[in-house]
Amino acid sequence: MLSSVNRWWRMAAILTVPAVAAVAIGAHPSAPVTRTDDERPAVSAPVRAAMSTVIVQERGAGIAAGAAVAQAGGQVTRDLPVVNGVAATVPTENLPALAARPGLIVTPNSAMTVQGTVSASATTTSVYRKVVGADDLNADGYNGSGVTVALIDTGVAAVPDLVGKVLPVAGPTGGTQPCVNLSGEPDCSDRYGHGTFMAGIIAGSGASSGGTHQGMAPDARIVSVKIAGADGSADVSNVLAAIQWVVSFKDAYGIKVLNLSLGTDSTQSYRTDPLNYAVERAWASGIAVVVAAANRGPGTGTISKPGDDPWVITVGAIDDRGTPGLGDDHLPDFTSRGPTAADGLAKPDVVAPGAHIVSLQAPGSSIATNVPTSMTGGYRKGSGTSMATAVVSGAAALLIGADPSMTPDRLKFALGSTARSGVDDDVMSVGAGVISATAARSAGAGLANQGLDRSNGLGSLDASRGTVQVRTQGLVGLPGTVVSGTQTAQLLLWDPLGFVTGNWSGPTWYLSTWYLAGWSAVAWEGSKWQGSKWQGSKWQGQSDPTSMYGSKWQGSDWYGAWE
Numbered sequence: 001m002l003s004s005v006n007r008w009w010r011m012a013a014i015l016t017v018p019a020v021a022a023v024a025i026g027a028h029p030s031a032p033v034t035r036t037d038d039e040r041p042a043v044s045a046p047v048r049a050a051m052s053t054v055i056v057q058e059r060g061a062g063i064a065a066g067a068a069v070a071q072a073g074g075q076v077t078r079d080l081p082v083v084n085g086v087a088a089t090v091p092t093e094n095l096p097a098l099a100a101r102p103g104l105i106v107t108p109n110s111a112m113t114v115q116g117t118v119s120a121s122a123t124t125t126s127v128y129r130k131v132v133g134a135d136d137l138n139a140d141g142y143n144g145s146g147v148t149v150a151l152i153d154t155g156v157a158a159v160p161d162l163v164g165k166v167l168p169v170a171g172p173t174g175g176t177q178p179c180v181n182l183s184g185e186p187d188c189s190d191r192y193g194h195g196t197f198m199a200g201i202i203a204g205s206g207a208s209s210g211g212t213h214q215g216m217a218p219d220a221r222i223v224s225v226k227i228a229g230a231d232g233s234a235d236v237s238n239v240l241a242a243i244q245w246v247v248s249f250k251d252a253y254g255i256k257v258l259n260l261s262l263g264t265d266s267t268q269s270y271r272t273d274p275l276n277y278a279v280e281r282a283w284a285s286g287i288a289v290v291v292a293a294a295n296r297g298p299g300t301g302t303i304s305k306p307g308d309d310p311w312v313i314t315v316g317a318i319d320d321r322g323t324p325g326l327g328d329d330h331l332p333d334f335t336s337r338g339p340t341a342a343d344g345l346a347k348p349d350v351v352a353p354g355a356h357i358v359s360l361q362a363p364g365s366s367i368a369t370n371v372p373t374s375m376t377g378g379y380r381k382g383s384g385t386s387m388a389t390a391v392v393s394g395a396a397a398l399l400i401g402a403d404p405s406m407t408p409d410r411l412k413f414a415l416g417s418t419a420r421s422g423v424d425d426d427v428m429s430v431g432a433g434v435i436s437a438t439a440a441r442s443a444g445a446g447l448a449n450q451g452l453d454r455s456n457g458l459g460s461l462d463a464s465r466g467t468v469q470v471r472t473q474g475l476v477g478l479p480g481t482v483v484s485g486t487q488t489a490q491l492l493l494w495d496p497l498g499f500v501t502g503n504w505s506g507p508t509w510y511l512s513t514w515y516l517a518g519w520s521a522v523a524w525e526g527s528k529w530q531g532s533k534w535q536g537s538k539w540q541g542q543s544d545p546t547s548m549y550g551s552k553w554q555g556s557d558w559y560g561a562w563e
Helices: 004-014 065-071 092-099 128-132 134-139 194-203 236-248 274-284 366-370 385-402 408-417 461-465
Strands: 051-058 075-080 085-091 104-108 148-153 221-226 255-260 288-292 313-318 350-353 357-360 379-383 470-472 524-526
Touching (some): 051 065, 051 092, 065 075, 092 104, 128 134, 128 350, 128 385, 148 194, 194 357, 236 274, 255 274, 255 385, 274 288, 288 385, 313 408, 357 385
Parallel strands (some): 148 221, 148 255, 255 288, 313 350
Antiparallel strands (some): 051 085, 075 085, 357 379
């Protein structure tokens, strides 16, 4: 196995970018100069060392980038405070030692705009549609027409690529509005920026890029259920209300797929957990529920809830390295691994591209403000299992659009039975493998989820939160109240028997109006929301520049990192 230094050196040799990757100035020995007039011995001019231009970034504790460059015999050519580093020229022979120093990331310099996060990934091509075969199904006329994907997230911005994609929904006092707003914010705007990115992956038209950055199912529709505001935080009780709304109105809006690119780190058994109960209810109603595995890898037992539920389609991420083939694909450190913490189940079910994905930026959102991008045209890049989940939700829309009779159990079997191996052979890391929408279109007969136990939903609401907590927004200068115990996000008492109504074969739960109980009356903010285990932004100190997945922001364990 190559050492980290050798891996860096190999990458410096093979990295392909539009400009110079590792500019080495070769040695230029001068010809000997001989003094004949005074019979002095011949003297040769000194040989200049080969030099390389690099960017040196500080990542964590360690020596300052400029000092490290000087100690390596190099010279700083420009300070780059925006990326916490410097541009420099360094003797080529000293690069391996510099790259091996703790707390530094050394990448070959290239001609790119320095904004936000700079890494070799800034030039990576987003090819997720080709990897999973969406372009082939689109060419055959399958574009997700007739399918609506419910997106429980941070809202969806009004951007050109989503014009006509987001269905208006009935407002609480009459008329229509762009979303179901359970966030506590006054409108449907995406002030965090995650929901818009997911919507672009699922159904973006590519209008701002001439079709280059089209989503998976461009004829599918989105119903936006906004459960979080500017910092991305939301309580489990909000998600429960959102899921119940989706199930209750699935027929009115043609909802066939539910995308949940979020989760908690709860270790409560799925057999009693109310969030697991809710996603199973959605599944039983005929909605394919697609859930992110989380970004808390690479350790085992890091699958999030409700991705720990055996009924749903739980999605992990791969790095496709910007190529359609699987031969060079990589399993990112950040993607969560099974088994599930409480029940020891094998998860994820499948994986899909989730690294350096190009999708839509929500103008003025927290992500856009805190992690600026060098991309133009309303696009940016992101990495995480959230993105991989949206890819699978888009594939689900394509397959159900091609065969409207396809049930969730049939869809899950088709995706799993035709998934491809090669990235990794560990079922706890990749499940059945990388999905192929093209192959799933002609999968053999079969159904998933046969003989599984169901959740009773009578477990602890507080245990369902894990360590992910929010608090209500307090008065100016005063802290709000942490939502905990049997409280909902409205600071009302949780009634599990009122939530778990009817039996599994009856319609009572679907017709409940619990979700209408004034969720927009209370706003909240993050408490223990941010998450601290995201590994993708510095790849645990490894110096391979293509493994830098961006900068984290609040909620990165669940929502991902941004470039």
